[in-house]
Amino acid sequence: MMVRRAQREDIPRMVEIERLCFPEEAAFPPKMFSYLLTYAEALVAYNGQVEGFVVGYTSGKMGRIYTLDVHPDYRRRGVGGVLMKGMEEVLASKGARILRLEAAVENPAALALYLKAGFRKGSLIKDYYGLGKDACRMIKERS
Numbered sequence: 330m331m332v333r334r335a336q337r338e339d340i341p342r343m344v345e346i347e348r349l350c351f352p353e354e355a356a357f358p359p360k361m362f363s364y365l366l367t368y369a370e371a372l373v374a375y376n377g378q379v380e381g382f383v384v385g386y387t388s389g390k391m392g393r394i395y396t397l398d399v400h401p402d403y404r405r406r407g408v409g410g411v412l413m414k415g416m417e418e419v420l421a422s423k424g425a426r427i428l429r430l431e432a433a434v435e436n437p438a439a440l441a442l443y444l445k446a447g448f449r450k451g452s453l454i455k456d457y458y459g460l461g462k463d464a465c466r467m468i469k470e471r472s
């Protein structure tokens with residue numbers, strides 16, 4: 330499996346995976362992907378086909394991870410971890426020293442992955458994903 334920059338040809342597959350990962354109201358709308366590839370940082374995990382992707386952004390010393398998606402058929406094989414590592418390197422190369430993301434408090438898989446990747450839990454954000462759907466902010470300071 331290799332991690333590479335997302336390309337325009339990857340967009341249909343990224344949209345498909347996004348739909349499998351998140352309910353419609355929480356998913357990036359299909360039209361947004363072209364924008365993300367142009368203005369944000371997007372990496373895909375590729376192994377004959379795209380198995381997952383990650384999108385992030387950097388502004389000064391702050392790096393943000395917007396989404397991390399692994400196709401359900403390829404989970405628990407290290408794909409998410411490798412994508413996170415790749416995105417951390419991209420954001421760091423652009424100057425990010427503090428990485429931040431939000432994860433649903435009811436998403437134990439994501440929370441476990443981010444803790445394993447060295448993030449710590451920050452504040453709780455009430456209703457971040459809609460009424461009663463809270464998020465946990467997660468932070469990682471790079472030395």
Ligand SMILES: CC(C)(COP(=O)(O)OP(=O)(O)OC[C@H]1O[C@@H](n2cnc3c(N)ncnc32)[C@H](O)[C@@H]1OP(=O)(O)O)[C@@H](O)C(=O)NCCC(=O)NCCS
Pocket residue numbers: 350351396397398399400403404405406407408409410411431432433436437438439441442443445
């Ligand atoms: C969260 C997600 C990206 C994890 O991807 P993945 O490729 O399965 O993750 P990895 O195989 O790299 O797992 C890395 C570590 O994360 C943790 N982890 C991953 N999935 C887990 C699960 N279902 N339960 C508990 N821990 C889990 C484990 O610590 C794991 O290490 P281990 O396998 O050595 O125990 C994937 O489940 C997914 O796409 N979910 C839907 C979308 C989503 O919720 N994205 C995150 C939004 S904030």
